[in-house]
Amino acid sequence: MKKYFAKNLILRSASLLMLAILCVICALREIFSVQSLCASLLASSYLLLFYPMSFELIRKSFPYVFGQSAIFVLVALSPIFPGNECLTLTASFIPAFIGYTFMRSVEKYSNVKLLFRVDAIWCAVEDHARNVYLIILGGIVVAALTSCHYEAPAWVFFIHIFLLIAYLVISYLRAYSGSTFLIGFNKEKTIKKVIQGNLRTLPEFDGPDDHMNLVYNKVLRFMESCRPFLDPRFSIEDMASAVFSNKVYLSKAINYYSGRNFRQFVNYYRVLYATDLMKKDRHLKVTELAQKCGFNSVVTFNAAFKLNMNMTPSSYYGILSAKAIA
Secondary structure, three states: OHHHHHHOHHHHHHHHHHHHHHHHHHHHOOOOOHHHHHHHHHHHHHHHOOOOOOOOOHHHOHHHHHHHHHHHHHHHHOOOOOOOHHHHHHHHHHHHHHHHHHHHHHHHHOOHHHHHOOOHHHHHHHHHHHHHHHHHHHHHHHHHHHHHHOOOOHHHHHHHHHHHHHHHHHHHHHHHHOOOOOOOHHHHHHHHHHOOOOOOOOOOOOOOOHHHHHHHHHHHHHHHHHOHHHOOOOOHHHHHHHHOOOHHHHHHHHHHHHOOOHHHHHHHHHHHHHHHHHHHOOOOOHHHHHHHOOOOOHHHHHHHHHHHHOOOHHHHHHHHHHHHHO
16 A cells, blocks of 8 residues: 555645645636636546556656646636636546547557456456546536536536535545445455456566567476476576576566566466376375475465466366266
């Protein structure tokens, strides 16, 4: 939680600061009204839409946040639009967010490997949540524009203010906790538990290059042809020496392409090898399997097997027996 709090602190602070600045500007210009408060809340909520999801880098959100903040402040200070701040701010929402969404979509789908990450299901949940909240804010925008155009009574703007305050609070909590508040806390917890040990954010670099791709392909060939994972003492230093790389760069390559750290990556191959042995001989004991596959203990073997196969070795044996009978 602490890491996530620090990661998005600037973005959340910018949102609250924008709300305070716009309210102060309106008060100094003596145009503070229900409409101007509605516009200020909308601008503050809008900035929180830029908070990064798990597959996005936080620093790539900053240009959008600071650029849109500058536009909001300039509009609020400009005497060209007296009394129409709500209309102007809501109108700026449409082209700005369309551009933002387009750029993020290009960035996301330009690297196909991102679509096959082990936490892809969680990324899909986040994508869905962003679209839902975008639709909700769009509805409030349309209502605000309509109210301004037809000079609606004050109580309509009070409803808008209530909706915007609720939206601002929920958006702030989303940026703080990383929760979507859509599918339920227990379901989110279940998803994260299933991919526990594999859920990650992007490494702190812009992405893979040709050399990193080459190194990872060497790793795959080495693991499949030489089966070094059968040795319990096999380490990342041994792997780095075999593929002519250093362990830091190798660790980044494995993490980026597989979504696992080195130990999880090796255990994954061990578990696959174990399933092959179990298919050939259903009478092998769990202790024998652990030794044959390179695990130091039965406990480690059981934990790795359950993580990768979502079942225990005994349950897997039961499935194999059922298939044999059928």
